Amino acid sequence: MPDQKRVLLKVIVLGDSGVGKTSLMNQYVNKKFREQYKATIGADFVTKELQVDDKHVTLQIWDTAGQERFQSLGAAFYRGADCCVLVYDVNAPKSFETLRKWHEEFLKQxxxxxxxTFPFVVIGNKVDVEGEKNRMNNMRKAREWCDSRGNIPCIETSAKENYNVDVAFHCVAKMALTHERAPDEEDMDIEINYSMAGLLDSAVSEADHKEHYREWKCGC
Structure with a gap:
């Protein structure tokens, strides 16, 4: 019987202050949403254990401050990351426009x-907030931006209503597994399923009772 060794994956979450990075992580790990906004100071992390295909995975998800004075955390913070999540607010155009800056900052550090080929996932958060016209326009731009950078997966979420949050982070875990390289990789016979078909099915079924949300499609 093969050894079911748990794989530790480091994930860095970046984005402007107030886009919901901490709320997404809290909803995913603790199934809680906090109405009052509290800015992250510096950086912090949470962990989540899950099963991805036949792999036991521990996600170590690092939350970062979006304020200018905390952006330069140093190369040591980014070192060893297996995936980077870029988060923006679908109703705040400026938060999307700065994704390029966060993307470049991560690659630099x-x-x-x-x-x-380094795996990124883009999350457009706060789809529960009214503003359909702006949201659709921003999502179109986000998909175009992701397509131009190697078809980065682009997912809409609502941390408040727990919409697509699990789906998004499961996608993150799968993308991170494509980057993680264990020393005994050949012995473990790692086979990563890139199709995400099962996740797509779950996302569509979840969207059936949320007709005011645009249908989600994962590109990973």
Whole structure:
């Protein structure tokens, strides 16, 4: 019987202050949403254990401050990351416009061996907030931006209503597994399923009772 060794994956979450990074993580790990906004100071992390295909995975998810004075956390913070999550507010155009800055900041600090293949996931949060016209326009731009950077998965979520949060982070885990390289990789016979078909089915069924939300489609 194969050894079911748990894989530790480090995930960095970046984005402007107030886009809901902490709320997404709290909803995913603790199934809680806090109405009062409290800015993250510096950086903090939470962990979540899950099963991805036949792998036991521990996600170590690092939350970061979006304020300018806390942006330069240093290369040591980014080192060893297996995936980077870029979060923006679907109703705040400026938070999307700064994704390029966060994308560049991560690549500069993490300095991955091959920047063109390092896994990113983009999350457009706060789809529960009224503002359909702005949201649809921003999501279109986000998908175009992601497509131009190697078809980065782009997912809409609501931390408040727990919409697509589990789906998004499961996608993150799968993307991170494509980057993680265990020393005994050959012995473990790692086979990563890139299709995400099961996740797509779950996302569509969840959207059936949320007709005012745009249908989600994962690109990973």
């Amino acid at each position: 993490a300095d991955p061996v091959d920047p063109s």
